[in-house]
Amino acid sequence: MALVPKHIKNLLPYKAGKPISDVKRQLGLKNIVKLASNENPLGPSLMAINAVKEILLETHRYPDSNGYDLRTKLAKKFDLNIDNVIIGGGSEGIMSVIMRTFLSSKDEIIATKNSFIGFRVLANASGIKTNWVSMKNYYYDLESMAKKINDNTKVIYLANPDNPTGTYFNKNSFDNFMDKVPSRVIVILDEAYFEYASHIDDYPDSMHYRYDNVITLRTFSKIHGLAGFRVGYGFANNNLIGNLMKVKLPFEPSTLGQVAACASLKDEKHLISSIQINNSEKIKLEFFFKENNMKYIPSITNFLTLEFNSSNKAEKFCDNLLKKGIILRNLSSFGLPECVRVTIGLPNENKSLINCIKELDI
Numbered sequence: 001m002a003l004v005p006k007h008i009k010n011l012l013p014y015k016a017g018k019p020i021s022d023v024k025r026q027l028g029l030k031n032i033v034k035l036a037s038n039e040n041p042l043g044p045s046l047m048a049i050n051a052v053k054e055i056l057l058e059t060h061r062y063p064d065s066n067g068y069d070l071r072t073k074l075a076k077k078f079d080l081n082i083d084n085v086i087i088g089g090g091s092e093g094i095m096s097v098i099m100r101t102f103l104s105s106k107d108e109i110i111a112t113k114n115s116f117i118g119f120r121v122l123a124n125a126s127g128i129k130t131n132w133v134s135m136k137n138y139y140y141d142l143e144s145m146a147k148k149i150n151d152n153t154k155v156i157y158l159a160n161p162d163n164p165t166g167t168y169f170n171k172n173s174f175d176n177f178m179d180k181v182p183s184r185v186i187v188i189l190d191e192a193y194f195e196y197a198s199h200i201d202d203y204p205d206s207m208h209y210r211y212d213n214v215i216t217l218r219t220f221s222k223i224h225g226l227a228g229f230r231v232g233y234g235f236a237n238n239n240l241i242g243n244l245m246k247v248k249l250p251f252e253p254s255t256l257g258q259v260a261a262c263a264s265l266k267d268e269k270h271l272i273s274s275i276q277i278n279n280s281e282k283i284k285l286e287f288f289f290k291e292n293n294m295k296y297i298p299s300i301t302n303f304l305t306l307e308f309n310s311s312n313k314a315e316k317f318c319d320n321l322l323k324k325g326i327i328l329r330n331l332s333s334f335g336l337p338e339c340v341r342v343t344i345g346l347p348n349e350n351k352s353l354i355n356c357i358k359e360l361d362i
């Protein structure tokens with residue numbers, strides 16, 4: 001018997017955006033602008049940082065394995081009970097718990113090609129048969145996904161808004177889709193960017209729905225600026241959450257993560273300024289791209305994805321900007337080699353990006 005199963009041997013691992021320290025070391029550059037991982041360029045709320053400082057001397061203790069404070073605060077904020085809430089090591093950590101809890105060998109998954117790479121890696125690593133559905137012009141094709149449902153389908157993964165395209169499916173499409181999903185099928189509704197999208201009228205914020213087979217996933221990694229703390233959360237009916245809680249690693253997230261997240265929830269000002277700066281900077285970047293005939297996908301998130309005529313052009317664009325200290329995300333590992341994702345940064349970071357692009361021959 002082979003030591004390593006075939007699906008692990010063939011697994012393409014998650015390739016994250018380049019860390020700033022790597023680029024500094026490799027290129028000998030001092031100033032780096034990282035616009036590669038959809039992080040909040042404003043950083044974390046100071047309330048979160050102060051709360052973490054206060055708890056540092058308590059970190060010889062294990063975290064609260066029940067996550068009582070954070071789960072209670074999330075339940076209150078979204079008008080639910082604590083039994084409807086799970087927290088974990090990033091929303092990806094919770095995705096992994098969902099896979100381990102509900103899938104067994106004969107089950108099947110339905111997911112979208114070229115959507116969030118983290119889910120693709122988890123699905124491929126699970127060894128579970130996954131039916132990959134193509135996007136339609138960078139949008140989720142829910143009709144085709146529904147047609148793939150069969151007797152073995154157990155989990156469907158949807159990212160709304162999507163990463164890396166920044167597009168979304170609307171209420172109408174979601175309602176039509178859910179009409180076709182049997183109640184024995186679990187839908188993971190990944191809303192990592194919902195705060196950026198929630199002002200849009202026809203965005204189907206899942207908290208306005210009560211489906212017993214939908215698990216909503218959200219995160220403190222994006223607008224809350226706490227990606228390094230690894231805290232995600234999920235909402236679902238108490239039966240699903242109860243089973244997830246049995247399987248989840250008991251001490252995730254860390255004490256620091258839980259404390260930071262609790263404090264961050266109180267900082268409404270930080271949330272509002274993060275949305276405002278994102279919206280105003282997005283307009284500036286869109287304007288520049290339009291002026292320079294650079295094709296981008298309309299996005300309701302904190303990033304914009306550029307589409308080039310060829311993968312060669314996209315790769316060159318990224319490489320040349322990297323040499324100037326700007327880290328963007330080439331999307332070849334997402335299966336979109338002709339695309340490059342740009343996270344919207346602070347005004348001075350976006351200005352540097354624009355100035356560097358002006359120096360390129362594209």
Ligand SMILES: Cc1ncc(COP(=O)(O)O)c(C=O)c1O
Pocket residue numbers: 037038089090091092093116118159161162163190192218219220221227230231232
């Ligand atoms: C759609 C989507 N879901 C989930 C995640 C992962 O979030 P977390 O840091 O909470 O694991 C990301 C991160 O890029 C994402 O884009």
